[in-house]
Amino acid sequence: MTIQNAGNSPSVTFIHIDADQAGQRIDNFLMTHLKGVPRSKIYQIVRRGEVRVNKGRIKAHYKIQTGDEIRIPPVRTAQRENLVVNKAIIHKLRDAIIYEDEDFLAINKPAGVAVHGGSGVKSGLIESLRAARPEAKFLELVHRLDKNTSGCLLVAKKRSALRYLQDLFRQHKIKKKYLALVKGNAKNKSYHVELALKKNTLSSGERIVRVNKEGKTAISDFNIIESGKVASLYEVDIHTGRTHQIRVHAQSLGHPVAGDEKYGDDEFNKQMKSYDLKRMFLHAASLSVKSSSGKMINLSAPLDQELITVLSNIGIQTP
Numbered sequence: 312m313t314i315q316n317a318g319n320s321p322s323v324t325f326i327h328i329d330a331d332q333a334g335q336r337i338d339n340f341l342m343t344h345l346k347g348v349p350r351s352k353i354y355q356i357v358r359r360g361e362v363r364v365n366k367g368r369i370k371a372h373y374k375i376q377t378g379d380e381i382r383i384p385p386v387r388t389a390q391r392e393n394l395v396v397n398k399a400i401i402h403k404l405r406d407a408i409i410y411e412d413e414d415f416l417a418i419n420k421p422a423g424v425a426v427h428g429g430s431g432v433k434s435g436l437i438e439s440l441r442a443a444r445p446e447a448k449f450l451e452l453v454h455r456l457d458k459n460t461s462g463c464l465l466v467a468k469k470r471s472a473l474r475y476l477q478d479l480f481r482q483h484k485i486k487k488k489y490l491a492l493v494k495g496n497a498k499n500k501s502y503h504v505e506l507a508l509k510k511n512t513l514s515s516g517e518r519i520v521r522v523n524k525e526g527k528t529a530i531s532d533f534n535i536i537e538s539g540k541v542a543s544l545y546e547v548d549i550h551t552g553r554t555h556q557i558r559v560h561a562q563s564l565g566h567p568v569a570g571d572e573k574y575g576d577d578e579f580n581k582q583m584k585s586y587d588l589k590r591m592f593l594h595a596a597s598l599s600v601k602s603s604s605g606k607m608i609n610l611s612a613p614l615d616q617e618l619i620t621v622l623s624n625i626g627i628q629t630p
Contacts, residue, residue: 322385330377331449331470337364338371341383343451348386356384400424400439410610414472414603415453415465419612422461422590426452440466454480454552459570462489462595462612475603480552486599489547489557490536490614490630492592492621493566494579497543502533504560508553519573520555522563529553531560539625541582542569546596546630557593568593586624587617594618596630 332340341353341362353371360368363382364375375381403421410417418436420426425435441450453465453476467473479485509526511519530550537544543566547557558574561567567575569583570591583592598610614622619629 324383326381326383328375328377328379328381333375333377333379334474335375335470336371337362337369337373337375337381340375340381344383345386352386356386397439400436401443404436404440405443409463409612410608412602414469415467415476417598417610417612418464418466420456420461420464420595421615422459425458426455426464436464437466453477456595457555457591457593459591460593460595461615461618463487463598463610464595465598465600472603476600479600483550484601486597487549487552487595488597489549490592490594490596491533491545491547491557491561492542492569492588492618492627493545493561493564494542494569494576495566496538496540497535497545497566498538500535502531502564504531504533504564505529506560506563508556508559510554518554520553520559522559527551527553529556529560531557533561533564536630537627539627541586542579542625542627544622544627544630583621586621588621589617592618592621 326344338350338353338357341357342348342350345353356362357369357371361384362369364373364379366380366382404418407419407421408416409419418440420436427435427437437450437452441447444450447468449467449469451467451473453467453473456462456464465476467476476485506522506529507524507526508520508529509523511521513519528551532548532550533545534548535543536546549556555574558568558571562574567579568591569575570580570588571593572580572591594612594614596612596614600608600610602608614629622629
């Protein structure tokens with residue numbers, strides 16, 4: 312991709328598309344290029360013909376091609392300028408990278424860090440990572456983890472790698488294993504859970520997921536690692552990637568995840584605080600993915616010291 316300013320208007324930009332950028336819709340391309348600009352504004356400048364491809368008008372669903380010349384008009388990005396990037400998070404992320412090659416990198420995401428910033432006020436993981444690597448031409452999340460979930464998270468460094476990895480996720484060809492500390496001295500060594508999940512929005516505007524036969528198929532396998540007197544540690548394999556899947560499936564088993572304020576048990580959560588648990592105990596421990604060259608890459612994200620301490624306090628060995 313090459314970028315040029317127009318000679319008669321320095322605010323107008325011309326972008327020449329290379330093979331790695333080709334194949335995506337023009338609206339999605341503009342959302343990436345014009346960070347901080349509302350989607351409604353993107354559609355507006357496309358409808359008005361202010362965005363041109365090879366000097367012609369296009370529609371928002373147009374797929375850009377190698378060699379296309381895209382004209383982008385001057386657009387104010389005030390929301391982007393107001394974004395506050397937390398320097399402490401930047402340093403934390405630099406130390407959290409567990410794998411990197413020319414296509415993508417993997418981060419052991421800290422708990423409490425959202426993958427995206429919100430309201431133009433606070434930066435998330437991807438904004439902080441871009442700030443840490445201003446020279447990077449492309450950094451995009453391949454998938455997501457909840458704010459309070461830690462562990463393996465993939466970030467693509469190329470558009471082609473993003474498409475490739477997201478296709479693998481859609482085809483369920485990426486293996487993910489989680490560690491979940493749940494309520495009670497579990498008697499079953501394993502559970503196979505196949506319960507459909509449906510998203511709902513409460514009157515307060517809060518999003519919540521419930522078991523519902525009209526929802527989307529969700530499959531989880533819980534395999535015991537060790538049982539303690541008050542809680543049990545499970546390794547969880549997920550065969551689908553539904554929102555809050557492990558948390559809702561664990562709740563349906565009567566073994567909610569420790570520290571889960573949305574789907575958990577309040578009394579159990581209070582008890583776990585006495586063992587120094589200050590967050591939800593859900594961790595994306597490992598991820599296996601085949602690279603575009605055919606190499607199998609097995610990634611592992613160690614537990615942080617807080618969760619190791621909790622396990623020690625309740626008499627469970629760190630796996």
